[in-house]
Amino acid sequence: MQWMRRLPVSRRALPALxxxxxxxxxxxxxxxxxxxxxxxxxxxxxxxxxxxGVKAEMLExxxxxxxxxxxxxxxxxxxxxxxxxxxxSALEQEKRLRREAEExxxxxxxxxxxxxxxxxKARAECEARFREPCDDEGNPRSTGYIVVPPRTFHPPRxxxxxxxxxxxxxxxxxxxxxxxxxxxxxxxxxxxxxxxPINPDRSLQAPRQPExxxxxxQADD
Numbered sequence: 749m750q751w752m753r754r755l756p757v758s759r760r761a762l763p764a765l766x767x768x769x770x771x772x773x774x775x776x777x778x779x780x781x782x783x784x785x786x787x788x789x790x791x792x793x794x795x796x797x798x799x800x801g802v803k804a805e806m807l808e809x810x811x812x813x814x815x816x817x818x819x820x821x822x823x824x825x826x827x828x829x830x831x832x833x834x835x836x837s838a839l840e841q842e843k844r845l846r847r848e849a850e851e852x853x854x855x856x857x858x859x860x861x862x863x864x865x866x867x868x869k870a871r872a873e874c875e876a877r878f879r880e881p882c883d884d885e886g887n888p889r890s891t892g893y894i895v896v897p898p899r900t901f902h903p904p905r906x907x908x909x910x911x912x913x914x915x916x917x918x919x920x921x922x923x924x925x926x927x928x929x930x931x932x933x934x935x936x937x938x939x940x941x942x943x944x945p946i947n948p949d950r951s952l953q954a955p956r957q958p959e960x961x962x963x964x965x966q967a968d969d
Contacts, residue, residue: 782807 784794785804798804870886877897881889 781796782794783796783798783804783806784792785798785802786792787799787802794807867884871882871884874882874886874888878888883889
């Protein structure tokens, strides 16, 4: 500052010096302005020199301050990824549960239809067999009497010898058949005399001796 005091300054040179000083301070004064603009990523930026081609808004003059938007942190990105994975897993589980429920309903419907067809078949067979109304279990509805299904009836055939065999429950026994009668001989009076059959057991026995009886007196003595 001492050398400035030593320089002689005339009144005519003073305005030139003032103009020269203002010219030097103009860029500094222009750089103190603060602008606000939005970049392509949607972040709001502040600064003294906005990029070219961007619509900037001058706020005020002062110190240069740039406040960029805070970038996304890696932790937040990982949380977002995990949340998306949880949502996708829940969606897949919901689809699986819905599919299982639909299959279960279809199986129950098929089982009910099969049971209905089985009951209808049992009732139809019961009605065709007993010829009366039946329930779904295939049993007659009436309980007052016993229904016997019809059986095939075969009429008996007459025996060749003219005698009907006896039935003991298991079969016919030939030993109980009545013996055959031989030819009859005419008796006195014109009536036929039957001839008794010969007993084969008696024919093999010895002839019996006549019994001897004592007179009555000898018996008393």
